[in-house]
Amino acid sequence: MVRPSKKTQIQNLQEAIKDTAWKQIAETGAAALSLRAIARELKITAPAIYNYFPDRDALVTALIIDAYTSFGDYQLIARDAQAEDDLVGRLKAIGFSYRQWALEYPQRYQLIFGTPIPGYQAPMMEVLPSAARSLSALVSVIDELRIANKLQAENFPSVQPGYEPMFDVWRGFAGDYDIFSLSVAMIIWSRVHGLVSLEVSNNMPPFGVDGSSLYRYEMESIINQFVKGS
Amino acid sequence: MVRPSKKTQIQNLQEAIKDTAWKQIAETGAAALSLRAIARELKITAPAIYNYFPDRDALVTALIIDAYTSFGDYQLIARDAQAEDDLVGRLKAIGFSYRQWALEYPQRYQLIFGTPIPGYQAPMMEVLPSAARSLSALVSVIDELRIANKLQAENFPSVQPGYEPMFDVWRGFAGDYDIFSLSVAMIIWSRVHGLVSLEVSNNMPPFGVDGSSLYRYEMESIINQFVKGS
DNA sequence: TAATAAAATAAACACTGTATATTTACAGTG
DNA sequence: CACTGTAAATATACAGTGTTTATTTTATTA
Structure with a gap:
């Protein structure tokens, strides 16, 4: 009762x-x-x-799931604000919204991608749905580029076998995309994440090129590298 | 007394x-x-x-300085194991030693680049010497590429003015390199760091391409992008 | 209304970093 | 050698943390 x-x-x-x-x-x-x-x-x-x-970690997990959801909303809204056939425009929008969200909510960003809670390790199975969804904006655009034969990723390493069941679970939350597109999205994500995480955690020296210019440059070279004929 | x-x-x-x-x-x-x-x-x-x-934070700072020193040693040894005129070889060696050090000492890596200590913020002035030195291996090679006219970085954003004194301090610890080389090194570092930090903090999905293959691919594309005629 | 179960509290335990006062032990000097 | 000043250790205490247990309050339902 x-x-x-x-x-x-x-x-x-x-x-x-x-x-x-x-x-x-x-x-x-x-x-x-x-x-x-x-x-x-x-x-x-x-x-x-x-x-x-049940304990503090469970609260943190709930917060992380909320943060991923907020982040995913941001990404999807940015993507859908661009025309469906403007794949490069969508890619750019997703990229800029990534940094924008991180700078607007640095604490949420750190909570997800940093390790600010002593002894806490996020339980993958609980976090996966919102985490997969938050990445799906990027993966979807990469997959559409691939389908349109505009994805440029020669010599890209091959996918390791044996994780199909796990990937199917992921697909259940993120959408029905190719695992190759996910892998390419991962490396693009790592580049964006590298710059933004250094910026958010104050690990960039306060001289040299400023953060937003550096970010724009990085976005351009990502597009140059991965989009055919750009 | x-x-x-x-x-x-x-x-x-x-x-x-x-x-x-x-x-x-x-x-x-x-x-x-x-x-x-x-x-x-x-x-x-x-x-x-x-x-x-004087307090726990001071101990953490001392540990961070030691970690940076260990990391810097690793970088410099990797660089100097390659012939002085083999700049691409040196670049690769530095890159691989970055991931190797991070995987060998994940806790030290997290201590430096993550934020695992509640409420702790590293005092820049104390950490700068060892931090600058640890980056100097990469910066030195980029600077030699620049001098040899082999550095490819068109449209690279320009350096923001007003930080010359700060940069001079940095130079005092890292060596007499150009600030442009430092900026390019920063963006290369962010790419390496992006991948490695995702791997060390277990934020890469356990399917798709494995970490070391992805890293090799990223190293190759860094060299393709920034080294003329490669 | 009485029974039941949920949700709050009170109190306690084992931790943490840190401040203060006190004791111990050594180095230099008469 | 004895004395003294100081450095370094301890003892004690305070305020904070997450968490467990037992107890009380409160709301719903039979």
Whole structure:
């Protein structure tokens, strides 16, 4: 017998906990996330949180899934703002929205791609749906380039066998794309991610070329390398 | 008045603390670093550590400097193992040693380039010498390519003005190279770093192309893009 | 209304980094 | 040698953390 409706002061405590967590992450960084601090702000006691999340890691996982969803929305909206047949335009839009999201939500970016929580390792099976979806914008465009015979990736290493079941799971969340397109998307993603992660984590020297110019240059060379006749 | 020689059981406690810290980082990860655990293992009390490091962050900074030094040694040794005039060979050697070091010391890699310590931000001025030196292997080869007129980087964005003093400081530790070479090195570094960081932090899907093949492909395309006539 | 089950709290445990006061042990000097 | 000043260790304590257990409150349902 579940107790369906409650008349407590905080209507949806599960969501309120996550909201407060995001607020504190935005203020003090993901590393300083504290259950007791969340409880204090919500004027409840810390163990009450355990009615909604079995432990701190479960809360972090829920936050990561939300972050991936927000990130995926961003990517898909950027893609769909460009004409369906303008594949290069879509590629650019996805690329710029990547950096834009990271700079707008550096803490969420760090939460997903950094390792700011002591001892936390994201459970792949739980995170996969939202993570796969967030990459699907890029993969879809690469796959359309491939279908249109505009994808330039000679000498690209071959896919290692034996992971078909796993890939099918991934496809269930991201869409029915070729695994070759996913591999090419991965290496493009690593380039974008390399630059952005250095920028977000302040590991770029504060001299030389500025971040956004460097990013534009990198986007151009990605397109030059992977899109035929550009 | 310094008390020079001691007959305590632990001769060089400062080094012993760092050694124990590395040992624990290797065992349980950088995030789980604990002064009290270090003290326990050394059979001293936790506040004793404060005689050698003003606080935990200072210890972390010392560890990061050591890690950068180890990383820089790796890079320079890899470079110097190739003939001085074989610039492409040197570039490749540096690139492969980057991934090799990261996979051999994933915890050190995370300590430097991730953000595993809650609330810790590396003090740039203290870390700069070893960090600049660790990048100098790559920058030196790029600069030699530039001097030999073999560096291919048309349309590369121009350097932003106003940071000359800062760059001079950097040069003091890394060597007398052109700032243009540094900028190109940065973007090459970001590509290598993008792939390796995804691999080390387990953020690459366990299907598709395997890490080392992908890395080889990326190295080849870096050389194709930036080295004239290759 | 009484029974039941869910959700909150209270209290405690084992940790953490760090500050303060105190003790111990050594180096230099009379 | 004894004395003294200081460096380095300890003892103790404080405020914070995640988490567990037992207890109480509260809301729903029979």
